[in-house]
Amino acid sequence: MTREPPDHAGRAPAPLPWMAWRPGERVVVRYRAPDGVHDALxxxxxxxxxxxxxxxxxxxxxxxxxxMITGKRVPPPPGR
Known part of the structure; x- marks a missing residue:
């Protein structure tokens, strides 16, 4: 297993939270685009x-x- 190199301040790189998500889960991700901030739900x-x-x-x-600005797992929509 290889280690990630430290960042410019000597700290270990931050984990990528979305890598714990699995296909099929319901999520919302807030992100920046040229025309503003959007959510993908x-x-x-x-x-x-x-x-x-x-x-x-x-x-x-x-x-x-x-x-990406933020993101998280979310529950299924009502009635599903």
Whole structure:
């Protein structure tokens, strides 16, 4: 197993919280885009260190890690 190099201040890199999520879980991810801040709410399709893909009501949304502000698991919608 390789170790991640420390950051410029000598600290270990922060863990990537979304890497604990699993496809099929319902999540919400807040992210920045050129036109403002958006939320992707829906079922998680893919998880990677550099991005997640969320199936929203409007289609699949790829959110790059560099644009993520926050995110979390959420319960299923009412009636589901």
């Amino acid at each position: 829906g079922d998680l399709l893919e998880v990677a260190p550099d991005a997640v893909v969320v199936q929203t009501r409007r289609g699949a949304v790829r959110v790059a890690a560099a644009t």
